[in-house]
Every structure is written in C-alpha cells, then in structure tokens.
Amino acid sequence: MTRKKEEKILIVGAGCFGISTAYHLLTRGFSDVTVLDRSNVLPAPDAASCDINKIVRSAYHDVFYARLARDAISLWKNNSEWGNAYHESGVVVLGADTVYAKTALLNEINLGARVKTLDDIDMVKDAFPSGVHIGHIFDQERCYFNKDGGWAAASEGIAYAMSKVKDLGGKVIPGIQIKGLTKVDGVTTGVHCEDGKTIAADLVIIATGAWTASTFPELSLGRRCLAAGQSVVTIQLDEDEAERYRACPVVLDFTTGFYIFPPTRESVVKMARHIGGYVNLIHNEDAKEAISTPRTVHSHGAGGLLVPKADVKVLRECLQNIYPALAKKPFSSTRMCWYTDSPDSDWIIDVHPTDPSLVIATSGSGHGYKFLPVLGKLVVDRIENTMELELQKKFAINRPLGHIDLSREGRQVQTLNVDGLCTAEDLLP
Template sequence: MVAQKQDKILIVGAGCFGISTAYHLLARGFTDVTVIDRSDILPAPDAASTDLNKVVRTSYSDPYYTQLARDAIAAWKDEEMWGDTYHESGVLVVGSRDETPYASKGYENDAAIGARIIDLPTTDAIRSVFPAGVKLGGFNEVSAYLNKDGGWAFAAQGVARMTAKVVEMGGRVEAGVNVTGLARKDGKTVGVVCRDGKTIDADVVVAAAGSWTASTFAELELGDRCLSTGQSIATIQLTPDEGARYREVPIILDFSSGFYMFPPNQDNIVKMAIHETGFTSYIVNTDGGKGISTPRTVTSHGSDGLLIPQSRAKMLRTKLGAVYPELAEKPFSGTRMCWYTDSPDGDWVIGYYPSDAGLVLATSGSGHAYKFLPVIGSVVADTIDGTLDPALVSKFAVNRESVKIDLSRAPAARQDLAGEVFCTPGDLLP
C-alpha cells in the first residue's frame, strides 16, 4: 500500500497530526493535499493542540521517542519557521528514579543521547535551579534531575504557523467541514461523507481527527485502541511582578503523581495539569448502548465544557501548594478539560487500516504528540509513501496487540465524567 505523489490526499483534522502530515507530504512533492476540519475557526479552539502551551521533553522510557523528541527540538529552534513558539526553560523531572521506572528509563535515555542533564540529589540542589525570588515548597525526601534540553511551546501558535506554511506550499486547508463517516467502494475508502450529504473524493484519506477520531469514524469500531479521554487543567493569572519573578522557572514534571506545571506565558498565566488515565465521556446510543467516548468541550457544551471534576480541582491545588505555596493562595483563573486520544500501550496509531489501501490512521497521541509537531508528520508521510521502517510499521499498527501499558501516567483508574461532580466557582478559590 503505497500512495503516489500525484494522488489526491485528504486529511481529516487540522491539528498536530494532520497539519504536520500535510506539511511533510508537500515537502516531498505530493501535489494534491487538502486538510479539512470540523471547526469553523482554525486552529480549533477546543482541540488539544490549541491548548495554552505544551511540554517539550526528551525524557521518555522508550529511546525511539527520546531521539525523535531531540530531532523535534532541533527543528523547533528554527526561528524562521517557528518564531518564538519554543522556549527552552529546561524540564525538572521530580521523583525517585528507584521508585519510578519510567523516570529512571527516561534519565538513561536522556544520558544516552547526550542531553544536558544536571543531577539534583538533594533538596538544596533542587532549590538551586530556581530563581532566588521564588518561594518553594518542601521538595523533601525527593531527588530530581534537570534536563536543560527541553521546555515548552506556545501550542496554538505552532499549529497556526505550520498551517500558514502548508497554504504557502500549495496545500488547501478548509474549516467548517463536518465529516460523519467514510465513503467506500468495493471495501476501499474513496473519500468521506459530510453532514450536509456532500461526498469528498480522495485516493487516500488520513483520519487525523484527534480525540474525535473514534466518534467521527464510528464504522471503524476503534474501541480502546483510540479512546477519547479528558485531562484536567487549571490556570492562574499572575500579576506582572509575579510573572517576572516566576518567568525563569523550569517546567516541573512529576511522573510519580502525574502533576506538571509551566512557567508563566507572555500573558502571565501559569498552567498546571495532571497526566493520568483521564476521564471518558460516553454518548449513549439511540438503542441505549454505551456508545463512543466523545470530547465534552466548550464547543459541544458551552461554558460547562470547560469544567473539570471537583476532585481534580482539589488535587491540583494540593499539588501546587507542595511546589509553589505562594501561588496556591491565588484563585484559579480558569479550568479546561484537554481531550486526548489514548491507545492502551501509549504508542501512536499510525498506519493503513487493515485491508484498505485508501485509509490511513494518524492518531492516538496519548498525551505526547504535540512536542513532535515539527516532525510527526514525517512518520505519517513515511507510512503513506511506503518508506516507514518495518519495526515502526508494527509498533504503530492499527491492529497491533498491546503487550505493555503506558507507565508515564499516574496510576489511577480511569473514570467516566457521568459520575463526577464538576467544580463550581467556589472550587476555584484557595
């Protein structure tokens, strides 16, 4: 299954996977590349790739992702392409490596690629990497290391800049196109069907609809292979003086609890979140069946789509207090559920759909796709033109057997939002 450069490529989804794929196909000489997206506004305001900011790290337990992240960081530093999207603040990985196997392997892989690592075995050592004016929590009885080769990226800005580049290169990007399923002939995908009844023809369809992939293409019955899950995020608005004081702190990343936090952005907003198994949101079928987990966002639920579970608002404040006690006394300025598509093993799903030469899946970012925005499309392009390493074909195959679990996440059972109490304005207060 190999696409030709003159083939009509239709990419469904203008987020991280989709827009990067378009860019890399055009760079290889593909001449007919179109990206469509359900959102009337691009980048889509409720997409994970349009979040406030994203961690850029090489600290992975899998050496493949470590090296690819290193390649991505090198690309992020091209200011002509990305402007000030990437900020190399450093990433502070907190927690005992003896107790957190993922962090231990991440450290080994960082060291193996020659990352600029500083071991921080004591509380005083950890404190030394923060600006003098920042009040810190205990950091007692923990060790850490600082990887200076990493930081964070302005999420929406990165997608917007790559989208502009795709258009400049001759690609087409169309907003407000709501796809409801696939058009097939003799068992092969030949396009997509839209809500208005229109069919868009294509030689190859790339399903890259992020956390809407499983619900958009329900006929594929993707199940847990591409499961939509929501992650809880909160923000705090700092004053200009506070923003200046905290500006040079590193990313904080605790693999044992899943808590992570950013320096303030240009608007003096700090974001924090918990990287965990997340929450599902099933839409009940007309026949009363369970249905497919589908994002609950500001687009589908208005302002209610921004609410996170009350339990996670409390958890975020507790974790914040242990790191920055001064900031824990400030109200949250906002919350958001950030929706991922997860695979059982945490590896991406990138590949031709079995026995269908007209359909490629590029999804299941599993909470770690955005940092690869400059390069992830090259993996999908390798798949499309048949040049992907066979080992990676197997690693990312749609129908692979998952033999491992994703150890990067906090070990909590996945829950459904239907059983949760959402935060109220009072829950945003200290």
C-alpha cells in the first residue's frame, strides 16, 4: 500500500523505536507525525531506552546487525547531528572462544573495525588505564578490543532525538494512556485512550516496547513481544575513584552475559547481565493467557526498582572477576530494566498482515538502543514498501521462529518472585 506524505501518522511510544521512526518519517517528507507516550515525564523514567547508559558495539554474530551498528556508530560520532550522547571508550569483548564471539570478531574484522586480539595479559592491561587493577578472568578467557565502540548516555540520546523531531515539525505528547486500537471493518482508524477519548489516524505505529503485549492483548503478541526484566545495579564512586576508572572501556563477557560501563559524569558505574531475564505474568481478561507485564517504579513505586537477591550475588561475583577493588564497595541502586524480547532476538518491524493501517515496531531484544540514529529508517522502509524482501522476512511479525539467540544461549527465562527481591542488606559487599 502506497502511503501519502500528508497522512496523519500516530506513533504510540516515545522510546528508541518510536522516536527514531518519527525522525525518519519527517526527514522523508511525511508532514503529520505525532508521538504519544504513557509517561508524564519524557524520556519515560521506567523505559529501557531511559537507562543511564547503553552499550554501542558492533560485536554481532549476525553480519546484518554488525554492519548496521557500524552505520549507527558513524552517525553517533557526528556531534552536530546526534549531540554528545556517544562516548567512544572502546569495547573489550570477553568469551572470544564462544560461538557467538568467534563469528562476531570475524564480522568486525571483515567490516574494517579497529579490532585487535588481546593475546596475553600485558596486552589486556594496555587496554585499561594504568591505575586500574583487573581481575583474574582476563587470564582465563580469550578477549579482544574494538576501538570503534563504547557507550551512549541513553536518556540524553532519546531527549536529543525528541528535540530533532520537534524541530522538524513533529509532535511529542506525554501522559496519554492508550487502552487499545479503534477499528472499522478490521482496519485500524486510531487509538482509544484510558480517559475515554479517541485519536484518529490514517496509520498507527505501535512502538510500546515491553508494554506492547499487555497494552494490546487483542493482538496476541505475548510470545513474540515478551516483556522480560533484566537486573541492573550501580556503584557510586567518589571523585578520585571515578577518575581512575573513567578511561576504561566497556567490558562485555559473552560467556556469562555480564557487562560493565566506565563511570558516568556523575561517577556512577552500571553493570548488568544479558540473560533470559524474568517475566511478570498478569492475567488479562482480553487475552487467552497470562501476559508478562513490566513491574517498574511507575507501577509499583520503589518496589518496582528491586531486583532478585540471587542476581545481586551473581553480579557481585562477576564484578570481582573484572574489577576486584570495586567488588568491595556497596551497590548504590538497583533497577529492573524491561526489554521486549522476541524468541530469536530479531526485531519486529512489519505492517500487520491483515491490517494495512497498523505497523508494529518493537522487540528490541536488549540490543536496540545503539541503533537509535538508523532504526527508524528500517521502519519507514517497511511503511513505504522499499525494504528488501529478505529483511521483510527477517522482521515479519508472523515469521517462523527457528533459530535461537546465541548471545543468550542456555540462559532461561524465569518467573519473577516478588518475595525474593533484594533488601538494603543484600547490596552490601
């Protein structure tokens, strides 16, 4: 279906997928683009795209994502286009003997990244500041260093993208709770809001991330858009400690899934694990089965920030392996970061098979943010029917789900047990 540039387009969700799509629609000449978000404060404090930082790396087993990440990095580096959110610290990849990392390294080399293998402990130490003591794991696992990567200040990047959308004439409206879609003869005509109002549109784009399946239960997306919570912890450093670690690279271990950032300007060090995560199953009267629904500070106050105490223990053990000195410090905060996971970790970017006025753009699967400058281009390609056929199949909402995510192989999804969440005592070393 050919879309007209003057059509009214409504994007539900002002996170990475939604705001990037709005930007690329406007740069392609679409003139009536509105982004709605449930949060009264934007960027939404409990959205995955609003964490303090996100890894920007091109270490991908799938060469499509590796190439696209390289394209995104080249844009992140253009401060006049994307501000100062990106920090090129480099990325040290551990677990280089895993199937995933072996292929990722070859992809990065073939794509021309500034990569070098760290073949002995002296080479490893050279990748870190001289005053930083690194752990014994670097003697046990093969690793490599890619200078073409680092991290982005997540909320800052989203806020900058929002400003670009507004500068191009787009609207970004906070505090709109969506209840569902309005339809005529099975075709979407807009959205129905919690306050009883309806908002009409010629095209609705659902980019609601981890809230997709629970907000639109009639679409039966619970398995393909699974809300999975990931445990995140931070450490607050003093000024001297922060200066010692500030020039560190991002460290990403594909063996354990553990990753850790250098300190932010506020001297905060964040760490987490890329694993199967946790589901919070809630029964919905409009769905055939329980739907995993984010449990966040927005819905549960301070309790929505707590993570399983078992994860706190594992994260400290992983930290001990990387930076032993930091493992002696208390964790200063915790957070459940909710991803939208597809079973194969490929995104969903598709026009609904039976509804040409509905587009789904989600399932970032924990690796969407780094593509903020380019992600919306793919969505608009699909809307304008210019996306390559192979990519249409890759991102189809109803694609066969054959392959598994090798970056999280063997790390099963668990049910969140609210009785097993951490206490203040669990955060102590």
